[in-house]
Amino acid sequence: MKNNIIFGPIPSRRFGKSLGIDLSPGCKQCNFDCVYCELNPAKPIPGYRETLPVSDILQAVRDGLSEHPDIDVLTVTANGEPTLYPYLPELVEGLDELRGETRLLILSNASTIGRAEVRRVLRRFDTVKLSLDCATPRCFRRIDRPETSIDLEAIKKGMLDFRREYRGALIIEILVVEGINDKAAEIEELNRYLLRLRPERIDLGTIDRPPAYSVHPVPYEKLRDLSLLFDPALPVHITSRRDIESLTPSSYSEEEILHTLTKRPLTPDDVQLLFDPQSLKRLQNLLDEGKIGTLENHGVNFYIPA
Numbered sequence: 436m437k438n439n440i441i442f443g444p445i446p447s448r449r450f451g452k453s454l455g456i457d458l459s460p461g462c463k464q465c466n467f468d469c470v471y472c473e474l475n476p477a478k479p480i481p482g483y484r485e486t487l488p489v490s491d492i493l494q495a496v497r498d499g500l501s502e503h504p505d506i507d508v509l510t511v512t513a514n515g516e517p518t519l520y521p522y523l524p525e526l527v528e529g530l531d532e533l534r535g536e537t538r539l540l541i542l543s544n545a546s547t548i549g550r551a552e553v554r555r556v557l558r559r560f561d562t563v564k565l566s567l568d569c570a571t572p573r574c575f576r577r578i579d580r581p582e583t584s585i586d587l588e589a590i591k592k593g594m595l596d597f598r599r600e601y602r603g604a605l606i607i608e609i610l611v612v613e614g615i616n617d618k619a620a621e622i623e624e625l626n627r628y629l630l631r632l633r634p635e636r637i638d639l640g641t642i643d644r645p646p647a648y649s650v651h652p653v654p655y656e657k658l659r660d661l662s663l664l665f666d667p668a669l670p671v672h673i674t675s676r677r678d679i680e681s682l683t684p685s686s687y688s689e690e691e692i693l694h695t696l697t698k699r700p701l702t703p704d705d706v707q708l709l710f711d712p713q714s715l716k717r718l719q720n721l722l723d724e725g726k727i728g729t730l731e732n733h734g735v736n737f738y739i740p741a
């Protein structure tokens with residue numbers, strides 16, 4: 436079992452070289468049953484039924500770090516939801532003692548963020564990445580299929596409380612599923628809420644791996660259209676590259692490039708997909724002339740008007 440706890444290292448442009456820690460390596464234990472989950476469908480449960488001892492997890496991390504001493508970040512995750520692990524405070528205490536300069540990241544579905552004791556332990560991570568696929572209850576229930584006691588309003592309030600309390604980097608992940616949360620009205624509701632929350636970054640993606648249920652991803656172009664519905668002040672980063680083969684790069688004048696970046700900052704990956712060779716040269720000219728700058732946002736570079 437111990438060997439299954441650690442996975443990686445996984446090179447990530449955003450977080451560096453990451454070693455993953457799976458708090459539920461034996462089976463899926465989650466209080467959601469998301470339609471897009473890459474694990475098998477499973478009835479959501481309120482808490483873990485199988486729990487590893489903290490000492491086993493810490494020993495596995497110690498072994499992993501001695502085998503890979505150049506790790507940048509330890510990523511706490513699970514086959515399910517890591518904040519349901521009942522000894523998370525003790526585990527983080529132990530990780531703090533052995534991690535040295537290595538940063539701590541946790542990936543959570545945010546279901547427990549309304550609880551003060553969960554927020555207290557999440558504050559000890561350098562980066563917290565929380566999912567928020569919809570800001571309306573009906574859409575939330577359709578896409579994330581949570582355990583019945585989970586209330587979206589408690590999650591939204593908990594996130595706002597956490598934002599006020601937390602000094603690290605809060606990243607929100609939105610996963611778009613065709614026909615569920617890809618409507619303008621849903622994105623506008625998310626936009627309204629995220630303008631209050633002001634996370635460090637918003638990762639907008641779609642289904643990249645075979646999902647639990649019969650649902651479909653949306654193409655990159657659709658994600659791009661949806662990203663334009665967010666307020667330009669929100670740092671939205673498109674993380675999925677679905678169906679880019681059918682995308683034809685377009686020509687942008689210098690004025691259009693500046694206008695586009697005012698509406699939505701783009702990453703170097705985005706401009707490679709969207710701009711034709713002449714437009715890429717115009718972008719370079721604007722950079723050389725200082726009319727465009729780059730902004731690094733927790734591992735992701737964006738072009739922005741100077």
Ligand code: SF4
Nearest residue numbers: 465467469472515544
């Ligand atoms: S929260 Fe994660 S593990 Fe749980 S059902 Fe959703 S995608 Fe799967």
